[in-house]
Amino acid sequence: xxxxxxxxxxxxxxxxxxxxxxxxxxxxxxxxxxxxxxxxxxxxxxxxxxxxxxxxxxxxxxxxxxxxxxxxxxxxxxxxxxxxxxxxxxxxxxxxxxxxxxxxxxxxxxxxxxxxxxxxxxxxxxxxxxxxxxxxxxxxxxxxxxxxxxxxxxxxxxxxxxxxxxxxxxxxxxxxxxxxxxxxxxxxxxxxxxxxxxxxxxxxxxxxxxxxxxxxxxxxxxxxxxxxxxxxxxxxxxxxxxxxxxxxxxxxxxxxxxxxxxxxxxxxxxxxxxxxxxxxxxxxxxxxxxxxxxxxxxxxxxxxxxxxxxxxxxxxxxxxx
Amino acid sequence: xxxxxxxxxxxxxxxxxxxxxxxxxxxxxxxxxxxxxxxxxxxxxxxxxxxxxxxxxxxxxxxxxxxxxxxxxxxxxxxxxxxxxxxxxxxxxxxxxxxxxxxxxxxxxxxxxxxxxxxxxxxxxxxxxxxxxxxxxxxxxxxxxxxxxxxxxxxxxxxxxxxxxxxxxxxxxxxxxxxxxxxxxxxxxxxxxxxxxxxxxxxxxxxxxxxxxxxxxxxxxxxxxxxxxxxxxxxxxxxxxxxxxxxxxxxxxxxxxxxxxxxxxxxxxxxxxxxxxxxxxxxxxxxxxxxxxxxxxxxxxxxxxxxxxxxxxxxxxxxxxxxxxxxxxxxxxxxxxxxxxxxxxxxxxxxxxxxxxxxxxxxxxxxxxxxxxxxxxxxxxxxxxxxxxxxxxxxxxxxxxxxxxxxxxxxxxxxxxxxxxxxxxxxxxxxxxxxxxxxxxxxxxxxxxxxxxxxxxxxxxxxxxxxxxxxxxxxxxxxxxxxxxxxxxxxxxxxxxxxxxxxxxxxxxxxxxxxxxxxxx
Numbered sequence: 086x087x088x089x090x091x092x093x094x095x096x097x098x099x100x101x102x103x104x105x106x107x108x109x110x111x112x113x114x115x116x117x118x119x120x121x122x123x124x125x126x127x128x129x130x131x132x133x134x135x136x137x138x139x140x141x142x143x144x145x146x147x148x149x150x151x152x153x154x155x156x157x158x159x160x161x162x163x164x165x166x167x168x169x170x171x172x173x174x175x176x177x178x179x180x181x182x183x184x185x186x187x188x189x190x191x192x193x194x195x196x197x198x199x200x201x202x203x204x205x206x207x208x209x210x211x212x213x214x215x216x217x218x219x220x221x222x223x224x225x226x227x228x229x230x231x232x233x234x235x236x237x238x239x240x241x242x243x244x245x246x247x248x249x250x251x252x253x254x255x256x257x258x259x260x261x262x263x264x265x266x267x268x269x270x271x272x273x274x275x276x277x278x279x280x281x282x283x284x285x286x287x288x289x290x291x292x293x294x295x296x297x298x299x300x301x302x303x304x305x306x307x308x309x310x311x312x313x314x315x316x317x318x319x320x321x322x323x324x325x326x327x328x329x330x331x332x333x334x335x336x337x338x339x340x341x342x343x344x345x346x347x348x349x350x351x352x353x354x355x356x357x358x359x360x361x362x363x364x365x366x367x368x369x370x371x372x373x374x375x376x377x378x379x380x381x382x383x384x385x386x387x388x389x390x391x392x393x394x395x396x397x398x399x400x401x402x403x404x405x406x
Numbered sequence: 407x408x409x410x411x412x413x414x415x416x417x418x419x420x421x422x423x424x425x426x427x428x429x430x431x432x433x434x435x436x437x438x439x440x441x442x443x444x445x446x447x448x449x450x451x452x453x454x455x456x457x458x459x460x461x462x463x464x465x466x467x468x469x470x471x472x473x474x475x476x477x478x479x480x481x482x483x484x485x486x487x488x489x490x491x492x493x494x495x496x497x498x499x500x501x502x503x504x505x506x507x508x509x510x511x512x513x514x515x516x517x518x519x520x521x522x523x524x525x526x527x528x529x530x531x532x533x534x535x536x537x538x539x540x541x542x543x544x545x546x547x548x549x550x551x552x553x554x555x556x557x558x559x560x561x562x563x564x565x566x567x568x569x570x571x572x573x574x575x576x577x578x579x580x581x582x583x584x585x586x587x588x589x590x591x592x593x594x595x596x597x598x599x600x601x602x603x604x605x606x607x608x609x610x611x612x613x614x615x616x617x618x619x620x621x622x623x624x625x626x627x628x629x630x631x632x633x634x635x636x637x638x639x640x641x642x643x644x645x646x647x648x649x650x651x652x653x654x655x656x657x658x659x660x661x662x663x664x665x666x667x668x669x670x671x672x673x674x675x676x677x678x679x680x681x682x683x684x685x686x687x688x689x690x691x692x693x694x695x696x697x698x699x700x701x702x703x704x705x706x707x708x709x710x711x712x713x714x715x716x717x718x719x720x721x722x723x724x725x726x727x728x729x730x731x732x733x734x735x736x737x738x739x740x741x742x743x744x745x746x747x748x749x750x751x752x753x754x755x756x757x758x759x760x761x762x763x764x765x766x767x768x769x770x771x772x773x774x775x776x777x778x779x780x781x782x783x784x785x786x787x788x789x790x791x792x793x794x795x796x797x798x799x800x801x802x803x804x805x806x807x808x809x810x811x812x813x814x815x816x817x818x819x820x821x822x823x824x825x826x827x828x829x830x831x832x833x834x835x836x837x838x839x840x841x842x843x844x845x846x847x848x849x850x851x852x853x854x855x856x857x858x859x860x861x862x863x864x865x866x867x868x869x870x871x872x873x874x875x876x877x878x879x880x881x882x883x884x885x886x887x888x889x890x891x892x893x894x895x896x897x898x899x900x901x902x903x904x905x906x907x908x909x910x911x912x913x914x915x916x917x918x919x920x921x922x923x924x925x926x927x
Contacts, residue, residue, distance in 0.1 A: 104790075104791040104792075104793070104794065106587070106588075106592075106594050107594045107596060107597045108594075108597070109592075109593065109600075110782070110790050110791070111782065111789055111790040112767070112769065113780075113781050113782030113785060113789055113790070114781055114782070114785065115773065115774060115776060116563065116776050116777055116778045116779075116781045117563070118563055118777060119563055256834075256836040257834035257836065258834065258835075258836065278427075278431060280424055281424070282424075282427050305836065306836045310836075311821060311837065312822070312835065312836060312837060313420065345706070347687075347704050347705070347706035348704065349686055349687055349702070349703045349704045349706055350574055350686060350693050350695075350701050350702075350703045351574055351686070352574050352684070352685070352686035352687075352829065353573075353574060353824050353829075354418060354419050354570075354571070354572055354573065354574065354824075355419070355570060355571025355572055355573055355574060355575075355576060355577060355695050355696040356419050356420075356421045356422045356570075356695060356696060357574070357693070357694075357695025357696065357697065357699050357701055357763065358421050359701070359762070360686075362687055362706035362707070364706050364707050367707055367708050368707065369687070369706070369707055378762050379762060380421065380695070380699070380762075380763075381421055382424075384421055384424055385421065386420035386421060386821070387821060387822045387835060387837065388821075388822060388823075388824060388830060389421075391833055391835070392822075392824070392829065392830050392833050393687070393833070394832045394833040394834075395667070395668075395684075395828070395829045395830075395831075395832040395833070396667070396684045396687055396688065396707070397707070
């Protein structure tokens, strides 16, 4: 971008005079960010098709570039991959085991199969184990994945062990229904170094008794939780749910088809966080944030995510006490 | 390196602080200057717990140390600044020892932050109301700008000075000319050519002189020069320092209109109340954030029955006054603004949508907006006027501590609440307890208090009752209150309206109080 001067402001006299607000500052050059480090291109083949991506990309990114739809549960663009759900696994030529597409970086000449019988079987088993032990009824992606891989979780019979447990409702902002938790770690990551850095939750216990927990399993109001709700924002199964949504689902009034989503700006501090307002019948039912915006990366604070009640109090109630 | 000065961004700008945390995880150093050891300070490499209002002494001592150690950016100073000789001579008096005495910060800590700031490859100097809610607010800001000029930490990628704005559109209000001396785009009302452009476009004469800021308006009410007030989306009856005086003056107006979402304390004093829609979710328009990013707000829900958009109300009012502006259309209004304000000219609604907001200035529809300002200072040859150093002297807060009022009260926000609580008072935050007067545990012991006990807090202007909470982040002699719950604790009954003559900001951050144990209420 070239410098375009609009005012003859380089004269000696103009420069020595103290700047005055009466005279606008001249237009300068367009500021530039330093150029990004150049990345080499790596060529691999996916299902026989060649594709080139920048060095450091993952197999998942390469697959997406080809339009190959890869299922993911524990993966999210804004979080560090933890490789726990194994639903994205693919077959890599020369590798004894299947590899997770979400985190495995591309290497030159890699040959990947995303839909081999081995991959399909593995994905089917993962989905069956999860769906037989966890309530996936509010996980938006699950039904599609199960159909695609012919998963039959009921084949383990009615006595298959489950993680069923009572819903935890200990505050007015969000509920935790760990009967729906697939232990994808996303909430732990969002509460930790990937976003909020509050570290209120972690995985506790091992094997089938592993669960997401606050310190010493205390209720949220006694924990370190600051109610940013960034864990809800990343939860893929509805285990973490806005109280507003939970109550409407319980009452049978939650109707996503009748909802609109509008992105606007948070009414509080000056950071400029994008809010996506979910509306049903003229009422706000929940607030989220777009994952791909440079300001929030999908994250909000307690005020942005929950502080919207003030716009929908009925006039009769809104008199100052 | 990030130097956070008078800001508790962890709680007041949480998503900005996410970006700071990313920097910290990537190896950036964080220094926090704040009288309180806040949750932001807990992330710092070093916390400088200075006495309230001693910022200039600290900044000047840092400058002296930087110069004395040969760490000043001589090339930048010669190329792009003016007034350095006088500045150098002035800060020479601010030795580390003197600053330690005036600020309470150990000399070694001042030396460390000075060296770290001057030697950083890039450094951001960010501040909030801890710098500006003082009787010498502008001097405080100038003292910080001096440091950026001294080290060349301005006008470069990753280096700059940044006031973190406290409201979603306080920057946009300024951009649009809602300040006493500017028209939209910061064009000075006293510049005939610039004012003439607006007069021509609008077909009216614009008063050629600056108006009052809010503190000036209160003074004008006192002098009887201001008798009518039209108040949009502001609750001065709760938010002004020395509330008793503000209430008396607002109550004494001949005529007041309040346009607001709620029947606020100020609305109770009004002759006419116009119920207005919520700008962020019931109407269309733009706001400007702290990083000068202009973004669209959109109507997501309809306003309640009988409640109207601000623009509709204003258009209707204009019609009653004999000017038919047609039906309000936010994009048309914005396009008119773009035609008059060069810094917004390239920001069409379509481009704002496409880019997720654009940072001003954006001069035309090919211009990408500017990710940082003041790059001109590095141009060869220098483009535009030199950036001046300012000679600023330390002055302690107006409300002096003495034997009767020995404790320094400062104010601020808590994570889940906002200003006078008009908006945040209406959601069920699990973090919210009753408002407390936060004291250092040491002071609690000295006054023989226990947590939860209600005490009387008295300043030279007023007195309130509040329960005690101990905060180990407070040093002995320092107390903290918010103004979120004026119905529980009317903090502004205590604060002083010592006003900075340059910005009109009151010294909310420094009140002299005493704490009294009481047996009855």
